[in-house]
Amino acid sequence: xxxxxxxxxxxxxxxxxxxxxxxxxxxxxxxxxxxxxxxxxxxxxxxxxxxxxxxxxxxxxxxxxxxxxxxxxxxxxxxxxxxxxxxxxxxxxxxxxxxxxxxxxxxxxxxxxxxxxxxxxxxxxxxxxxxxxxxxxxxxxxxxxxxxxxxxxxxxxxxxxxxxxxxxxxxxxxxxxxxxxxxxxxxxxxxxxxxxxxxxxxxxxxxxxxxxxxxxxxxxxxxxxxxxxxxxxxxxxxxxxxxxxxxxxxxxxxxxxxxxxxxxxxxxxxxxxxxxxxxxxxxxxxxxxxxxxxxxxxxxxxxxxxxxxxxxxxxxxxxxxxxxxxxxxxxxxxxxxxxxxxxxxxxxxxxxxxxxxxxxxxxxxxxxxxxxxxxxxxxxxxxxxxxxxxxxxxxxxxxxxxxxxxxxxxxxxxxxxxxxxxxxxxxxxxxxxxxxxxxxxxxxxxxxxxxxxxxxxxxxxxxxxxxxxxxxxxxxxxxxxxxxxxxxxxxx
Numbered sequence: 001x002x003x004x005x006x007x008x009x010x011x012x013x014x015x016x017x018x019x020x021x022x023x024x025x026x027x028x029x030x031x032x033x034x035x036x037x038x039x040x041x042x043x044x045x046x047x048x049x050x051x052x053x054x055x056x057x058x059x060x061x062x063x064x065x066x067x068x069x070x071x072x073x074x075x076x077x078x079x080x081x082x083x084x085x086x087x088x089x090x091x092x093x094x095x096x097x098x099x100x101x102x103x104x105x106x107x108x109x110x111x112x113x114x115x116x117x118x119x120x121x122x123x124x125x126x127x128x129x130x131x132x133x134x135x136x137x138x139x140x141x142x143x144x145x146x147x148x149x150x151x152x153x154x155x156x157x158x159x160x161x162x163x164x165x166x167x168x169x170x171x172x173x174x175x176x177x178x179x180x181x182x183x184x185x186x187x188x189x190x191x192x193x194x195x196x197x198x199x200x201x202x203x204x205x206x207x208x209x210x211x212x213x214x215x216x217x218x219x220x221x222x223x224x225x226x227x228x229x230x231x232x233x234x235x236x237x238x239x240x241x242x243x244x245x246x247x248x249x250x251x252x253x254x255x256x257x258x259x260x261x262x263x264x265x266x267x268x269x270x271x272x273x274x275x276x277x278x279x280x281x282x283x284x285x286x287x288x289x290x291x292x293x294x295x296x297x298x299x300x301x302x303x304x305x306x307x308x309x310x311x312x313x314x315x316x317x318x319x320x321x322x323x324x325x326x327x328x329x330x331x332x333x334x335x336x337x338x339x340x341x342x343x344x345x346x347x348x349x350x351x352x353x354x355x356x357x358x359x360x361x362x363x364x365x366x367x368x369x370x371x372x373x374x375x376x377x378x379x380x381x382x383x384x385x386x387x388x389x390x391x392x393x394x395x396x397x398x399x400x401x402x403x404x405x406x407x408x409x410x411x412x413x414x415x416x417x418x419x420x421x422x423x424x425x426x427x428x429x430x431x432x433x434x435x436x437x438x439x440x441x442x443x444x445x446x447x448x449x450x451x452x453x454x455x456x457x458x459x460x461x462x463x464x465x466x467x468x469x470x471x472x473x474x475x476x477x478x479x480x481x482x483x484x485x486x487x488x489x490x491x492x
Contacts, residue, residue, distance in 0.1 A: 006218050007033075007041065008029045008030075008033040008218070009041040009042070009211075010025065010029045013045050013048060014053060016053050017056070017272075018269060019261075019267065021261060024250070027069075028250060032221065032312060039073055040069075041071060041074040042064070043074050043093075043211060043215070045094050045207065049095070057075065057083055062271065068303065072086075074090075075092050075093060089216070094211065097211070108165065108239060112166070113165070114195060115149075115164055115166060116156055116164075117140075117161060118155055119140075119144060124140070140191040163194070164194055166192060172184050173234050175247065177249050187231065209236040213237075217245050218245050220247050220248070221250060221312070223252060224250060224251050227249050252319050253291070255322055267324075277379030278327070279331055281302070281334050282333070282335075283327070285301055290322065291319070292316070300330070332377040335373065335378075335379070336373055338373075341366050343369055351365070368386040368390075371469045388461060389473060393459065393460025395490070400453050402448050407490045413439075413445065414486055417436060418483050418484060419439075421471070429468055429469065429472045433468045436450065436451065452467075453486070457483050457486035458470045
């Protein structure tokens, strides 16, 4: 490895779908690696076999794929979409590294830095019940810590056991975090934690230290919740005499009620946002700005701009608040920045479900989308926003009149509008607006008294693009046909 080369990992557990908090940690790790021209590694931590969910690894990879993230090393998809690995420090799936963890656990046993514990489930439950009764914190009391190694070897031949790490019994440890600064912990508050479970698999606390060392991880970026167990990892590094990576603990995302973000706050899995028509660029921008600042006034970034600007020092200690309304706003900003034709292509999955899609001409659809682009917040909204261009609305005689306007007066003004629109030789936005404003002047009425009925008759909606824009897209023949039909209904 080149001197000072940055190597960062993202190590999710395959226990379900990826949520926003995981995705933000992922993005921080990737941006940091890319900013320093380093290596991004995807590792799968699947040692908790009871919580595994089938298909989760594929789901994680599909999430990364949608976000545009490709691991430089580790677990990935091959050209056929199958799960594989790339890199020379594998396996990158922890359950396939059992022999490696056992080797290092045996080393600690031989050095009397770990020991076999034969406490049964019932024994541990009784121990903790007594501690609770005595108003002591429930924790393992170290009862097998000083068992003679020869006796432990003998018992291990016929009894189930776990391997526990010998934590220092006293003293303090201080380590530096790039967000929270120096953090001091008292070893006396830690118990002897399990490093190898009875099934032979390691716990997270042991495996992640071994893997980070062997995979030469230089920077660990993970959630704030791991600070409490950080002393265990620090003690493990010390036991092996290994240098530690630099740590950055990322503040948790909260909901508006200042509780940890959950479904009740409107948060969804990352791919649920894809299904609802959010752009990955918008989701990335929103998540990265949850607790991070570039120290500039710029709010919306392209990926390369984020890579150039990203610095771990920009992460704030305060827990950011997730706001689904703001996410929708950000997505709308990114939608409006797209050329209409590109927006149509991105929305085709949703557009293709509409009953009118097969008869829609491409150029006409692009114009329709361009007219509603300012109003769209998601790709999924687009079919509904443009539907009136393809399915002629039934004239609504209650909607078409402006405020308290009498239907007969509305019909008269629409007829006046039709006369002007029929005179147009070249159907352009400028000509349409000029003719309709001329009719407003001729009728000596307010803008809304004519433009509202025209727009409502053309769209059948209270909210839509303006009358001029809608008429331009519909074309002269269809516009006049819809207005004539509205006049007929208003007079009946």
